Amino acid sequence: MQTVQKLMKVFVTRRIPQEGMKILSQAGVCKVSLWDSDEPVPRTELLKGVEGAHALLCLLSDKIDAEVLDAAGPNLKVISTLSVGFDHLALDEIKKRGIRVGYTPDVLTDATAELTVALLLATARRIPEGVEEVKNGGWSTWKPLWLCGYGLSGSTVGVIGLGRIGLAIARRLKPFGVKRLLYSGRTAKPHAAEVDGEFVPLDTLVSESDFVVVSCSLTPETQGLCDKAFFSKMKNTAVFINSSRGNVVNQEDLYQALSSGQIAAAGLDVTTPEPLPTNHPLLTLKNCVVLPHIGSATYSTRGIMADLSARNLLAGLQGTDMPSELTF
Numbered sequence: 001m002q003t004v005q006k007l008m009k010v011f012v013t014r015r016i017p018q019e020g021m022k023i024l025s026q027a028g029v030c031k032v033s034l035w036d037s038d039e040p041v042p043r044t045e046l047l048k049g050v051e052g053a054h055a056l057l058c059l060l061s062d063k064i065d066a067e068v069l070d071a072a073g074p075n076l077k078v079i080s081t082l083s084v085g086f087d088h089l090a091l092d093e094i095k096k097r098g099i100r101v102g103y104t105p106d107v108l109t110d111a112t113a114e115l116t117v118a119l120l121l122a123t124a125r126r127i128p129e130g131v132e133e134v135k136n137g138g139w140s141t142w143k144p145l146w147l148c149g150y151g152l153s154g155s156t157v158g159v160i161g162l163g164r165i166g167l168a169i170a171r172r173l174k175p176f177g178v179k180r181l182l183y184s185g186r187t188a189k190p191h192a193a194e195v196d197g198e199f200v201p202l203d204t205l206v207s208e209s210d211f212v213v214v215s216c217s218l219t220p221e222t223q224g225l226c227d228k229a230f231f232s233k234m235k236n237t238a239v240f241i242n243s244s245r246g247n248v249v250n251q252e253d254l255y256q257a258l259s260s261g262q263i264a265a266a267g268l269d270v271t272t273p274e275p276l277p278t279n280h281p282l283l284t285l286k287n288c289v290v291l292p293h294i295g296s297a298t299y300s301t302r303g304i305m306a307d308l309s310a311r312n313l314l315a316g317l318q319g320t321d322m323p324s325e326l327t328f
Helices: 002-006 018-026 043-049 066-072 091-096 109-124 127-136 164-176 190-195 202-208 228-233 251-259 299-318
Strands: 008-012 030-034 055-058 078-081 100-102 156-160 180-184 197-199 211-214 239-242 265-268 288-290
Touching: 008 018, 008 299, 018 030, 018 299, 043 066, 055 299, 066 091, 078 299, 100 299, 109 127, 109 164, 109 211, 109 239, 109 265, 109 288, 109 299, 156 164, 156 202, 164 180, 164 190, 164 211, 180 202, 190 197, 202 228, 228 251, 251 265
Parallel strands: 008 030, 008 055, 055 078, 078 100, 156 180, 156 211, 180 197, 211 239, 239 265, 265 288
Antiparallel strands: none
């Protein structure tokens, strides 16, 4: 009977892969309360659901601020987010209250890097446009200049942010015959040698690259980094790819750059807001490929993310070492 009384309340803000739920339900230390939907938990339900919780398992779409922490109350020991990003968490408030945070880096690196390469190729070689032409009868005969795009062979690729995912993208692009790989960031990275990466100022990267790939985290410095001035420095044959965070890009400026021919094309797996409204100007452009934030969307990766976030949460509840703790 004693264990029943000691069960700690865990609130999970969304239906997550079974791998994670199984770990929580079999642990025998917590009682799980779940917002049982594929859609985000409404704010009012979130505030209600966290009440008295000892632990919270959340997603990128859940804004965890002082209001949520207050609603949870003093029991809250741990927040586990099913993501590598943590810009949805009010870290100052969380730190103030001594709450531990778990996240899921590394496990989604390969899936996100693969998707970024797929997005780059689809955008540069105009694949969605080609599919559309086949479907709507636009394919008549072979034409020398029809649906021509840009190839990677002999090109210069610039990666903004050569962290885990940036390096994984660079590793995958090199075998396509990329001639130069430039990268920019706060500091030069020793691991860049593995991909013959040249550390250059951002301006150099933007003006010399045929493909500009954004793979940095969202910080006050990177917020709105890709703006009018940024796009005006790019070659008009260059392709822009973003699989990091939507807020790194000024979308109005990107629209202008694409519609005026300032840059050749753009591929986005992240936008502001998400989902992007169906009447958004970017969606009217043939030279813009937008995906619905599916960087980590492989069955295996999402299962591993759920498993890791559940184990982070249990470690936080039991005061042991987390497999992947955010230090801040």
